[in-house]
Amino acid sequence: MSHTELKRAVYEANMELHRRNLVVHTWGNVSQIDRALGLVAIKPSGVAYDKLRAEDIVLVDLDNQVVDSALRPSSDTKTHTHLYRHFDAIGGVTHTHSTYATAWAQAQQSIPCYGTTHADYAYGDIACTAIMSDAQIARDYEEETGVQITDCYAGRDPMEAPMVIVAGHAPFTWGRSADEAVMHAVILEEIARMAYLTRTLRADTGPLKQAITDKHYLRKHGKDAYYGQK
């Protein structure tokens, strides 16, 4: 993919986030990696979506060095690149402050699998990361946010549940492309809203039976397929 094509793909994905009402003001960001180029394209920091142009998308390497743009990359860039370095199968990352997923993050609670809608996209709970230590925050908040996320997936396939909520912050999602990462952000927000309403209707609601979870997840994904791949 050329630099221009990569920037265009990430521009369109960021605008889809905005069209889906998952972001307010300048919050959130989407990126995509081209592993052959060794480059990540990401939304510039602080740019309103209605002012954003494809040529504004910033290209960085996996050491977070800007290689093409006059603008600053998103303040969450180190989190995105940390995920690309540790999750080989992913091609796109999305970060939002979508209302319901952020409420679960602020409550510092994982989202239990209450139903088959959830089970179709995430195997088991949608994890909330552990609270970061003061030392981690002092070291590098954005990089350590990535560490908290990858710690949740130690030894686990990240595509089994391509969505996570960062305690006290907000959600991150990923996929094989920026577009798929955005789709997972849309799905996460809907699952988070359903789960909140489920809890409100019945506080002691238990999780979906494991057998049903297994059936739905495997039917949708199979052992080697990811969502949307035959």
Ligand SMILES: O=C(CO)[C@@H](O)[C@@H](O)COP(=O)(O)O
């Ligand atoms: O998470 C946050 C701030 O808490 C960021 O995603 C949000 O403000 C967007 O920052 P950028 O404009 O991408 O630097």
